[in-house]
Amino acid sequence: MAFTEAARWGECCQEAGLDQRPAVCARVSTGCYTAEGAGDIPSLSDFEDAYQGQWGSFRDYAEQPADDIGLTDGWPEEAERYFDWGAWTHNLRFDYAVPDAPPTEGCPCSATSELA
Known part of the structure; x- marks a missing residue:
């Protein structure tokens, strides 16, 4: 992952907060999410609208x-x-996009718990 992409993921994960990071990762894992810009960074406002x-x-x-x-x-x-x-x-x-459980591996947010 390029440094700039990693930095954008870090900002996204920090903005999501510790409580929502697993849910954001789960949404990304379904593939049913809106990305911001040209990359794969999820739109948190879209996540908040869809999250149940x-x-x-x-x-x-x-x-x-x-x-x-x-x-x-x-x-x-x-x-x-x-x-x-x-x-x-x-x-x-x-x-609905319904993941069975939030992933703990493979999502950049799962590695950023120390950001909070």
């Missing part, structure tokens, strides 16, 4: 917005019982 937090599973995440919008409010009990959460969650996942 860390969840134990995608199903845990999927149930939260379903509750927020009242997806099954007013449904008869039988309909709620037979709703296929697995299929709904599977289909919803296509709308």
Whole structure:
């Protein structure tokens, strides 16, 4: 990695902060991110707009917005019982880039913990 690119990564990682660095690396690892300029440095404002937090599973995440919008409010009990959460969650996942866990290697931010 060229010195100037390493310096830009360092600035990005420092700006992201210790708490968000693993999530930024995870987003970069999916390949579904917006880069700033001509390189591979992620846009932190784009990351902040897209970031939905860390969840134990995608199903845990999927149930939260379903509750927020009242997806099954007013449904008869039988309909709620037979709703296929697995299929709904599977289909919803296509709308997101969902890394299973933040990478600890291979991302320049993972090597910059001493910057904070």
